[in-house]
Amino acid sequence: MTMDWAAIAREAGGGSAVLLWQVVRIVVPLMVLMALLEQGRVFERLSGRVGTGLRRLGLGEHAVLPLLVGALWGVTYGAGALLQVGREKRLAAAELGILGLFLGLSHALVEDTALFAIPGASLWWLLPGRLGLTVVFTALCWRWVTPGPRNGGAGANGRPADTVASTLGDLCNKAGGDAHPRCSNY
Amino acid sequence: MPALPASPSPPAQAWRQALLGGAWNGLRTTWELAQVMVPVYVGVTVLKHSALMPWISRGMRPAMGLFGLPGDAAVPLVAGLFINFYAALGAVASLGLRPREVTVLGLMLVICHSLPMEWVILSKMGARGGRITLIRVGVAAVAGVLARFFPLGQ
Numbered sequence: 001m002t003m004d005w006a007a008i009a010r011e012a013g014g015g016s017a018v019l020l021w022q023v024v025r026i027v028v029p030l031m032v033l034m035a036l037l038e039q040g041r042v043f044e045r046l047s048g049r050v051g052t053g054l055r056r057l058g059l060g061e062h063a064v065l066p067l068l069v070g071a072l073w074g075v076t077y078g079a080g081a082l083l084q085v086g087r088e089k090r091l092a093a094a095e096l097g098i099l100g101l102f103l104g105l106s107h108a109l110v111e112d113t114a115l116f117a118i119p120g121a122s123l124w125w126l127l128p129g130r131l132g133l134t135v136v137f138t139a140l141c142w143r144w145v146t147p148g149p150r151n152g153g154a155g156a157n158g159r160p161a162d163t164v165a166s167t168l169g170d171l172c173n174k175a176g177g178d179a180h181p182r183c184s185n186y
Numbered sequence: 187m188p189a190l191p192a193s194p195s196p197p198a199q200a201w202r203q204a205l206l207g208g209a210w211n212g213l214r215t216t217w218e219l220a221q222v223m224v225p226v227y228v229g230v231t232v233l234k235h236s237a238l239m240p241w242i243s244r245g246m247r248p249a250m251g252l253f254g255l256p257g258d259a260a261v262p263l264v265a266g267l268f269i270n271f272y273a274a275l276g277a278v279a280s281l282g283l284r285p286r287e288v289t290v291l292g293l294m295l296v297i298c299h300s301l302p303m304e305w306v307i308l309s310k311m312g313a314r315g316g317r318i319t320l321i322r323v324g325v326a327a328v329a330g331v332l333a334r335f336f337p338l339g340q
Binding site for chain 2: 003004008011012015016019020023024027028029030031032033034035036038039066079082083085086089091096097099100101103104105106112113115116118119120121122125126129130133134137141144145146147
């Protein structure tokens with residue numbers, strides 16, 4: 001099989017130039033929007049209102065801002081906010097589990113979705129599909145990803161961590177108490 | 187809002203700086219993405235025309251068939267999982283899949299991408315990065331299988 005290198009080079013050069021232009025048209029306005037939202041402290045203002053709803057889901061006040069920033073900005077570009085969560089250690093273990101799993105599945109919602117529309121994906125399936133699966137699987141699996149007190153937020157917020165710790169303690173007792181290798185972590 | 191004076195007041199200046207900073211940030215981000223996306227686009231374009239592609243396509247057909255995707259779709263999927271989302275974007279753009287296939291692949295990839303790097307970030311945040319990564323892979327597979335039962339795209 002012979003390859004027509006000139007045609008391939010034309011296709012690669014032209015195609016990647018078009019792709020790049022489409023990416024610029026999405027990423028630049030998006031970054032401008034994000035900078036303006038940041039300047040207007042919109043996330044901080046929103047977090048008060050969203051917070052009341054989220055508290056019912058087990059997320060306290062310190063979890064709301066990282067959730068908003070991560071869901072819209074992303075894990076890579078919002079990494080600063082998430083790493084700060086790790087340094088400050090103000091979140092309870094259960095909150096870290098819920099927040100981590102939710103953001104692991106759904107982050108950079110605007111950017112990821114808009115970029116995949118370039119090659120022709122349907123926004124109307126990507127966004128609701130991703131969010132729906134995220135909510136279902138976060139509800140189903142958050143306990144399994146909740147860190148023990150050693151790695152996590154050591155129960156700064158009281159109730160959620162205590163509840164999780166006692167649940168995990170029960171599980172460990174059932175599994176054979178101290179003899180169970182995993183139990184030393186809790 | 188009052189008309190802008192000749193020398194902008196401090197708040198107006200802050201907004202202007204935010205605007206320019208955002209635009210600059212966007213260009214810098216695009217440059218960073220391009221360094222991944224363009225080489226992958228070029229590489230996949232060459233691969234597509236090579237004798238290797240039919241072989242990959244045949245080999246991957248059973249696995250990708252689970253998600254109603256052709257064997258070729260394994261290339262962007264693997265690029266997305268191990269490199270990042272932008273590598274996957276470059277690969278998908280070069281392949282020229284059908285809209286429905288791009289939507290299914292896109293759904294799987296938005297859920298599950300850049301696994302090594304995001305594992306580290308989630309762990310540094312204090313969450314259990316390894317377990318979250320396992321769940322992401324599982325949910326992406328569930329999404330791909332479920333997608334077969336939905337009339338996505340054309």
